[in-house]
Amino acid sequence: MENDPFGLSGRTAVITGAGGGLGRTHAILFAKHGANVVVNDLGGKFDGSGKGSEMADSVVAEIKAAGGNAVANYDSVATAEGAAGIVKSAIDAFGRIDILVNNAGILRDKSFVNMTDEDWDIVFAVHVKGTYYCTKAAWPLLREQKYGRVVFTASASGIYGNFGQSNYSAAKMGLIGLGQTLALEGEKYNIRVNTIAPMAASRMTESLVPPHILEKLKPECVSPLVVYLCSEAIDVNGEVYEVGAGAVSRIEWLRSKGVAMRPDQISVEAVAAAWKQINDMTDSKILRSVGESTRATLAHCMG
Numbered sequence: 001m002e003n004d005p006f007g008l009s010g011r012t013a014v015i016t017g018a019g020g021g022l023g024r025t026h027a028i029l030f031a032k033h034g035a036n037v038v039v040n041d042l043g044g045k046f047d048g049s050g051k052g053s054e055m056a057d058s059v060v061a062e063i064k065a066a067g068g069n070a071v072a073n074y075d076s077v078a079t080a081e082g083a084a085g086i087v088k089s090a091i092d093a094f095g096r097i098d099i100l101v102n103n104a105g106i107l108r109d110k111s112f113v114n115m116t117d118e119d120w121d122i123v124f125a126v127h128v129k130g131t132y133y134c135t136k137a138a139w140p141l142l143r144e145q146k147y148g149r150v151v152f153t154a155s156a157s158g159i160y161g162n163f164g165q166s167n168y169s170a171a172k173m174g175l176i177g178l179g180q181t182l183a184l185e186g187e188k189y190n191i192r193v194n195t196i197a198p199m200a201a202s203r204m205t206e207s208l209v210p211p212h213i214l215e216k217l218k219p220e221c222v223s224p225l226v227v228y229l230c231s232e233a234i235d236v237n238g239e240v241y242e243v244g245a246g247a248v249s250r251i252e253w254l255r256s257k258g259v260a261m262r263p264d265q266i267s268v269e270a271v272a273a274a275w276k277q278i279n280d281m282t283d284s285k286i287l288r289s290v291g292e293s294t295r296a297t298l299a300h301c302m303g
């Protein structure tokens, strides 16, 4: 491709859950930028039931009709065999894998009191294990070729919590931890792992969000960030972005200045007395690593 400012031409991008919603618009945009795309989708319903080949096939047809390269894969991300099959599709069709967008997802919303173990387990199986299995299957190849761009899909529900989504928010927050650790482990192999918390109209959100708001939340507004995070020259790793309706922002953890007592002085009474100061965010700081966090915790009692 002559005009390829993002280094995507000839790269192979695997997008899980790309038969509809956000995955579909990611896949189409990657193809438009010259990437070969594996359109994975199990083809079931939004609650994780059922399967079929139609969803992935129709996105592949759409990409091909626009002059792009794509193949379909119908495996489930939720098993190691499925994930191996997804990566194999990339190798068989295009000889390599460079980009993995873990996007497949389902919902089983219920208040915690009504949540069944099955609702909990299936949401973890698709989001957490699915992301783990697919990334694990791609990882040795990315390491070996010293190149990889990986995107995880979290949610505001994980960052902030959301009524009726205990399973989903726990799974999505788990992905943020996994993404941050893999960013550290992949750094020296030129693998970048970043996470998005998107907001978009899809079959997942159509019954939850009023129509006049859904109108503004086109999935096409999320995909440019995803494609950019997978570009050759991307200069961030282990970051989390909220994205939707054209808004894109980076998320950070803030630690209040708090209090630092001598270890032999802390007691329930001392915590109670300092409560206002502990919760005061006036001079809070962004901390970027476990090292920084450890130093901040120990600063007042080290020589």
Ligand SMILES: NC(=O)c1ccc[n+]([C@@H]2O[C@H](COP(=O)([O-])OP(=O)(O)OC[C@H]3O[C@@H](n4cnc5c(N)ncnc54)[C@H](O)[C@@H]3O)[C@@H](O)[C@H]2O)c1
Residues within 6 Å of the ligand: 016, 017, 018, 019, 020, 021, 022, 023, 040, 041, 042, 043, 044, 045, 046, 048, 055, 075, 076, 077, 078, 102, 103, 104, 105, 106, 126, 130, 153, 154, 155, 156, 197, 198, 199, 200, 201, 202, 203, 204, 205
């Ligand atoms: N739409 C939003 O506002 C929003 C908000 C936060 C997070 N997300 C996340 O974005 C991702 C995409 O969601 P969406 O809104 O496009 O919903 P969607 O239901 O349209 O897309 C999810 C896709 O994943 C596929 N899928 C489900 N289980 C699978 C499996 N085991 N293996 C392979 N494919 C499977 C589905 O068939 C579907 O096409 C999900 O991870 C979702 O949790 C979406």
